[in-house]
Amino acid sequence: MKPNLTYLAGAALALGLAAPAIAQDEPLQVGFVYVGSIGDLGWTYEHDQSRLAVEEHFGDAVETTYVENVPEGADAERVMTQMVLNGADLIFTTSFGYMDATNAVAARFPEVYFEHATGYRRDHPNVSTYSARFYEGRAVIGHIAGHMTESNIVGYIASYPIPEVIRGINSAYLHAREVNPDVEFRVVWVYTWFDPAQEADAAQALIDQGADVIMQHTDSTAPMTVAAEAEVVAFGQASDMEQFAPFPRVASIIDNWAPYYIARTQAVMDGTWESVDTWDGIAPGMVELGEFSERIPEDVRASAQALADSIADGSYHPFTGPINRQDGTVWLVEGEVADDGTLAGMDFYVEGITGEIPN
Amino acid sequence: MMGIDPVTLIVALIGASTPILLAAIGELVVEKSGVLNLGVEGMMIVGAVSGFIIAINTGSPWLGFAAGAVGGAGLSLIFALLTQYLLSNQVATGLALTLFGLGLSSLMGEAYTGINPPLTPDLFPQALRDIPVAGPILFGHDLVIYLSVLLVAGVWYALRHTRMGLILRAVGESHDAAHALGYKVIRIRICAILFGGACAGLGGAYLSLVRVPSWTEGMTAGAGWIALAIVVFASWKPWRALIGAYLFGGIAALQLRLQAAEINIPVMFLDMSPYLVTIIVLVIISSDRGRAALNAPAALGKVFHASG
Structure with a gap:
């Protein structure tokens, strides 16, 4: 079910152990937490399409991982923590019910950036929220x-x-x-x-x-x-x-999350990321x-x-x-x-x- | 305010109930043989995806239904080997089977989302179905629905009036006694488990080929657990399982229609009621005298090992 996560866990571990000196060249790690399956042809499908758009846009500069069917609750916190430990720099949590878990994990890892979809709590300076009109x-x-x-x-x-x-x-x-x-x-x-x-x-x-x-x-x-x-x-x-x-x-x-995901990934690369609340509609293409x-x-x-x-x-x-x-x-x-x-x-x-x- | 048309309600409830009825009647036979298989949900969803894949590739819904039954039975074979030969714990194995089935089905069905399966035709000609009231209720269905009712009748007859049924019940009541009489307890139980798996798989295929009809991951969404509850609710009697399934399906169909008709009754309570009844039945059953009165197989869930 989570082949690429397992694979990247190994890859991230290998990178972390073997090559701290080439940290500058490491690709940015972006994680996605999904509430449904990427094959639902609806909500989660579109988030995953936008994840793929991020990969295509940045090429080798970014590596993405995702975990599907994550229940809204304590399990989500475990999944997010695991993503951070595997080296994620930026994590998108794509359901309202991840609100508490996102903020809890963000508190423990202030150097990692979190983006929570459809929520309203930004308890820490490393949490942003976003939704569409x-x-x-x-x-x-x-x-x-x-x-x-x-x-x-x-x-x-x-x-x-x-x-x-x-x-x-x-x-x-x-x-x-x-x-x-x-x-x-x-x-x-x-x-x-x-x-x-x-x-x-x-x-x-x-x-x-x-x-x-x-x-x-x-x-x-x-x-x-x-x-x-x-x-x-x-x-x-x-x-x-x-x-x-x-x-x-x-x-x-x-729902087209791709422009937002690309912009936020770019912001982390440029060091300009800050906590914001985004609510975009038809005009910006969300x-x-x-x-x-x-x-x-x-x-x-x-x-x-x-x-x-x-x-x-x-x-x-x-x-x-x-x-x-x-x-x-x-x-x-x-x-x-x-x-x-x-x-x-x-x-x-x-x-x-x-x-x-x-x- | 519009009323609710009882004819469409009954048609809808029969369709909604059939997957859980099929799974429940299969599980009833399994439990009658003294085996508790909690993997119904897993067998249903594997049946749903197997049936769907075959129906898409062959263009025949009937081959799809057959494949659904085979898929469910195939998965139950794992359970049978683990619990009957390796003597694993039935509850844990059944739960694991559900988790395994959910994962396996999403792997199998990855390439099959967003496709429409071939249409399952209604059995009777349009003229019969156009008869007011009786037409849609009695003649407006596909073969599987009639098959599910025939299956209930068949299971009832077999359990009650045939030698085979008597042996199955004997195995479920006291496997040691049945073994002493020379019956092959393990072989009989494996047959029952396979039958249960086939029924659950058929129910799953009905879901993906007729009810929804398309394949989506996790589409059984708890139907297997309801089927397990219905077996208890029915106190292991086939006709009561039919009533139980139609009651569950009927309440689900009714509450949606009450909402659509804007009749304001608290739908939450209506939604809860079948589960409440099940809990009450479970409470009664947990006292020993009640257990006997409610017909639970005495050897249910107990491991059989032919020693000495």
Whole structure:
């Protein structure tokens, strides 16, 4: 399962013992900790693609290692410690649940740099956090969904009721309703990031309830296969899922971590690395939109592209008032734009969504 | 607010339950022979990947199902050799088998992610399936689903009404007595283990070829453990295993539909309920009188060594 780690462990050990004098020429060691398998064709797959991009960009100047399927908990701390002992200079920990472990290991190894995805704790000067503004992509696919649905019911497979997921539902809903005032969202919470059978069942349940567009915030392609059979619209999540194009996959949100990973690796090489909090969206290319399929009417493709462009150039923010909370109270007044603090902690639905967020 | 269509619910629950039903009925036979194999999860996932690989390469879902059964049985053979000939601890060996199966399957399936398997056809013609209510429920399935129900009936009949079943139960109740009577305890147990492995593998193949249908690492996601719980829940009775599996599958399908229909009941509690029932059954079973009443094979998990 971890062949290259074992191999590099030996290599790093050999280098460390035999050649302290040529330390200048040693390649920079970059480690990656993954929550899923690199074959999930979703979240972890994209992180690994970006790891490969780092290797390609730097060639012999960088060596990378990864460990997949690392549980969020004490085991993660062990894996990270092992990576440091094997000589890692920079470690990317790619799931929210690694937050405590990342900070704990960072405290013990102040000379190693840590990058934690989707977290918010930077307890030590050698920890950075980074995430993507996925809600910008959700706005665009919500726009497409609003146009594409004929039953006016959009099914949404949600993982856990955390701000990241709730933000996505709100963003997609607002932009679907903008083009289709009759649209309804049905949200099913599956309490997992990755369980193909459960995700497939959830998709089927939503289709049985009349949904003709399926959105997902889980990592597997299982909802796509159900959508293909039922001939309803679906969207790629985290990765392009292009094998389901042009239908049922009509568009997708792609996480592209490569520019960030390359920039941060370069910063370590240059000695300019410092602790930062990065939250990038469509403009810097951290969130990408997959090709719009020809199954989307041409005018909708154009308007979706225009929406994406306006988000990218900063002229439009997906959460621009007037927006009310679900209970009818005012959240944003006319023209007001949501601040990052509220977005980061979003725990409420916007007005119009009929379900309840489980607690 | 929309209601829930009971017909689609029943269709969904039958599909959702079939993998765990197949694994459970196999494990039931294994445990009836006095062997506790905790490697169901591992055998299922190896069956899932073997079935998937063969179905992709041959284009035939039926060969895929057969390969799934062979794959599961193959893995169980390791367990059989270790526990029956080398007399290793069954619990530890079973757990190791699950870990081994999960690793092996991701190695085998590395090149097979993101591919769609050949479609498994429904058994009955469209005209029968179009009959309102009864059509989708009774005729709207593929062969494996009918096979799983036939398998339950077959196991029930064999255990209860045949000489073979009687011998199997004798081995499971008291291997020393069965041995004294001249029955080949180890050989019988190995056959039971292989049968259990084949059933678990078939259940896994159903997951990767019909339910999901695609191959992803770790896709069984705990289904094997639920199958083990169902055997206890069913107190080792085949028809109760069917009810148990449909209950588990039914609750899973129902809670998703309740959410989709925006009927607000606490889904967490509904999700918990089958496990709660299993825990209660386990508590009852742990008292000795209860154990007998609940039908647990007396020699379950005990190592047999023909000495003297």
